[in-house]
Amino acid sequence: MWDYLLVFLLAAVPWFEIGLIIPVSILAGMNAFWVAILAFFGNLLTVYLLIVFFDRLKGWFFRKKKKEQSDQEEDSGRYARANRMWDKYGVSGLLLAGPFLTGSHIAAGAAIVFGATKTKTLYWSTISLGLWTLVFTIGSIYGLGWLTDVNLSF
Template sequence: MLELLWAYVLVFILSAVPFFEAIIITPLAIVAGLSPVPVFILAVVGNLLTVYAVIVFIEKIRSWRKEKDGEGKRASRAKQLWTKYGLPGLSLLGPFFVGSHLTAFLSLIFGGTKKRVTMWMTISISAWSLVLGILAYFGIDWFNMDNKFLEQIFNQQ
């Protein structure tokens, strides 16, 4: 029971970490055998908490980022998405190309308001996590997989 609790805590923590995030952790945790609804909730909440922190503390992050020289490869990809599709496009596509935290940061840098960036990032992270979680859940069921992944890991002690 304690191992299962730790697995859910790990879902929450990893989803809050940049570049792991909810869109990756949700399907992985479901494939690993965790219950889809708590995984979805914990992953989305964990991811959104740190994305909201980026949005709230944008001024401090912006001053810290100015110390770094040049524009990176990820930022230039995000700029292309922003130019072509605007805030909705960057918010929906950015998490796959640059990560949700950098997407939120760059959306604000490129001219998005905190309110709109918060709304679009919430929609994006929630929707992608839900879609990928559903695909992972039904993919396991469709392939008739007997998923004992977590039991194997915890029984190897």
């Protein structure tokens, strides 16, 4: 039972999320159905909290941030990827690709910063996390099956 609670909690952490937790948990021999359900809801819970309390979090973040970043620094890394996704595909594309490219939390925050409504962000985040949970779960199950069929002796 503690293993499954850990799946829920780690899936809620922005740097672990479903893309890491689901494959590792299934590889560890845990039940794929319960791993998928708990990872989905763990990740979704913190994404929802981020979206609902975004205004407060944004204010806290900018108060904590003491130094100014130049435009060049701000356009680097995950923010730049999120910005490109937004420009090309809008809120649905950003949030559908988010868990794979930037992480679901960053994608949801970026969608709101770029102008998406909270309702639309909640809607597309739920769909995105549901689809990616299925992809990671099925991929992990079949990937593990493939690994057990392969003779890895040298």
